[in-house]
Amino acid sequence: MTRDDARQKIIFALDTSDFAHVQYWAETLAGRVGMFKIGKQLYTACGPAAVRMIQKFGGEVFLDLKFHDIPNTVAMASLEAARLGVKLFNLHALGGYEMMARTVDALDNEFKGAERAKVLAVTILTSSSDETLRQVGIDKPVAEMVVRLAELAQRAGIDGVVASPQEIPLIRRACGDDFLIVTPGVRPGFAALNDQKRVMTPAEAVRAGGDYLVIGRPIGDAPDPAAAAEMILEEIIAG
Numbered sequence: 001m002t003r004d005d006a007r008q009k010i011i012f013a014l015d016t017s018d019f020a021h022v023q024y025w026a027e028t029l030a031g032r033v034g035m036f037k038i039g040k041q042l043y044t045a046c047g048p049a050a051v052r053m054i055q056k057f058g059g060e061v062f063l064d065l066k067f068h069d070i071p072n073t074v075a076m077a078s079l080e081a082a083r084l085g086v087k088l089f090n091l092h093a094l095g096g097y098e099m100m101a102r103t104v105d106a107l108d109n110e111f112k113g114a115e116r117a118k119v120l121a122v123t124i125l126t127s128s129s130d131e132t133l134r135q136v137g138i139d140k141p142v143a144e145m146v147v148r149l150a151e152l153a154q155r156a157g158i159d160g161v162v163a164s165p166q167e168i169p170l171i172r173r174a175c176g177d178d179f180l181i182v183t184p185g186v187r188p189g190f191a192a193l194n195d196q197k198r199v200m201t202p203a204e205a206v207r208a209g210g211d212y213l214v215i216g217r218p219i220g221d222a223p224d225p226a227a228a229a230e231m232i233l234e235e236i237i238a239g
């Protein structure tokens with residue numbers, strides 16, 4: 001794998017509330033990572049201006065708002081996400097088949113075959129365990145639920161999933177090679193686990209078949225974030 005291929009796989013999770021930080025991170029990491037993830041914290045604080053700031057510096061955006069609502073509301077919100085010109089955005093597969101299929105229909109009607117944002121379904125969050133599922137009344141193990149939700153998303157026309165690296169082989173087997181797998185819960189050798197539970201190293205996640213790796217605190221909290229991003233690249237290439 002070339003250095004550039006490895007770089008394109010890294011999505012930096014821009015988890016901040018401060019608009020001034022957005023420009024700093026865009027300048028510091030543009031060209032070092034493939035995409036910037038704008039999630040609930042930053043989007044709630046700064047809105048579409050944060051997306052535009054990244055785009056101004058030539059960065060691609062993954063809008064991580066994890067929509068989960070009635071089908072019409074999610075479809076309409078998804079159209080707005082796609083109109084921002086982001087490369088990826090997501091919704092919760094637990095919202096069900098109709099919510100996902102209505103969203104894909106709305107996008108197809110609006111973009112009519114032209115290039116559009118890819119939509120991902122979140123399966124089971126990487127911070128969840130079998131016990132977390134039991135607490136909300138789901139008695140199945142995480143791995144079984146992840147595959148079930150990935151298959152449901154694929155049937156609804158969704159482009160891929162967000163899942164823990166540990167579930168990548170199961171999803172690949174069930175959904176094939178063209179289904180995107182975006183994986184958070186990635187921890188390079190030098191970083192702390194924080195609140196993530198089902199983790200892998202960057203090299204292991206790529207070897208397992210992950211298309212993109214979402215990495216936040218191991219880069220953002222590092223004393224030298226640019227150097228941390230380069231170390232992660234080295235880990236991917238060496239692996």
Ligand SMILES: O=C(O)c1cc(=O)[nH]c(=O)n1[C@@H]1O[C@H](COP(=O)(O)O)[C@@H](O)[C@H]1O
Pocket residue numbers: 013015039064090122124125126127162163164184185186194196214215216217218
């Ligand atoms: O959708 C996500 O990006 C996501 C899904 C998931 O299951 N687990 C998860 O950690 N994430 C996000 O991935 C990022 C991980 O950040 P770090 O744990 O700091 O690397 C955070 O912004 C989370 O919101």
